[in-house]
Amino acid sequence: MKSILVIGEILVEIMADQTDQSFLEAGSYTGPFASGAPAIFIDQAAKFQVPAAILSAVGDDDFGRLCLTRLAADGVNTNYIKTVQNRATGVAFVRYNSDGSRNFIYHIGNAACGQVTTEDLDGVKWEDLGVFHIMGSSIFTPEMFTLHREALNRIPRDCIISLDPNVRPEILKTSPDLNKLIKELLNKAEILFATEEEMTFLTGTDDVEAALTICFSKGLKAVIVKRGGKGASLFTEERRIDAPGLDVVEIDPTGAGDTFAGAFMAGYLKGWPLEECLTRANTAGASAVGKRGPMEGTIRLEEL
Secondary structure (H helix, E strand, C coil): CCEEEEECCCEEEEEECCCCCCCCCCCCEEEEEEECHHHHHHHHHHHCCCCEEEEEEEECCHHHHHHHHHHHHCCCECCCEEEECCCCCEEEEEEECCCCCEEEEEECCCCHHHHCCHHHHHHCCHHHEEEEEEEHHHCCCHHHHHHHHHHHHHCCCCCEEEEECCCCHHHHHHCCCHHHHHHHHHCCCCEEEEEHHHHHHHHCCCCHHHHHHHHHHCCCCEEEEECHHHEEEEECCCCEEEEECCCCCCCCCCCHHHHHHHHHHHHHHHCCCHHHHHHHHHHHHHHHCCCCCCCCCCCCCCCC
């Protein structure tokens, strides 16, 4: 079977214990949890029994060892993860607000995960690749965009490119060209995962039909709109498939969208029908919110 590859940040996440807890004063936090949007994505893909790898870096520290151990235990190919001696493993702090929103503080640009270069692409077995997934959160520096652009030049002609904008306001502040860069990547993708807000961000319109028309004009074959607790919808030029929201108790929503996408692309690579890919991805995403910790909710295929 062909493999799935993602490039991007591996980090640990430290989570505020109380809703509406402020970063401006001392408080209690829980962690570290293995995290990073591309790491969660690939962890879920591996749990669906497909060859899955991530190209990234961690520091020579316990946070890095925690992440490497977790990914390897879940079946992820860690051969493309290097250990950087003079940089620490990335860290994200997150707090939750009573309106459902979240705020992050990231330490990634100068961390180990920001030290991946185009030279690291030389060790990848590109001929084995069936899916190349791109996370918008991973384009946190111009160098990371250059890395993704070079990777696109190396993937096989029949490799499927999927894109999750995963736009974080905190990253936009440090990477002002991210808007333009993600829209450039949109022209390369075949499958798009996006929230309704991200659809507007990408297309400039909040009219769903108009946004879909723009997406398909760029060559996209499928657009999956994620609606959190309300489920998800898959659109092609010919049809629409809906997956309803599931009745679950939400403990921690962080990572649910990455889990959703990892499950979907693993099923897609396996050749499942689109309905099955969507239904199982929707179930995996719903399951993910029931666990505290961004990667703790990924689920094995036999458990689903």
